[in-house]
Amino acid sequence: MIDWTDLDREAAREGSAILRAFRPRRSRRPQGVDRQEVKAENMKRDILKELKNA
Numbered sequence: 001m002i003d004w005t006d007l008d009r010e011a012a013r014e015g016s017a018i019l020r021a022f023r024p025r026r027s028r029r030p031q032g033v034d035r036q037e038v039k040a041e042n043m044k045r046d047i048l049k050e051l052k053n054a
Helices: 004-022 035-053
Strands: none
Touching: none
16 A cells, blocks of 8 residues: 655655745855844845935
């Protein structure tokens, strides 16, 4: 008898890996970079963009 839950779990894992591969690089975060740091970088980038557009 095939255990469907295992297959589902495996398919979900494969699917998320595929989706992750197609996500834009900027949204992909290297492991070990903490969220606070990423948030600060994003804010800095947004502020610089605003200043450039002003």
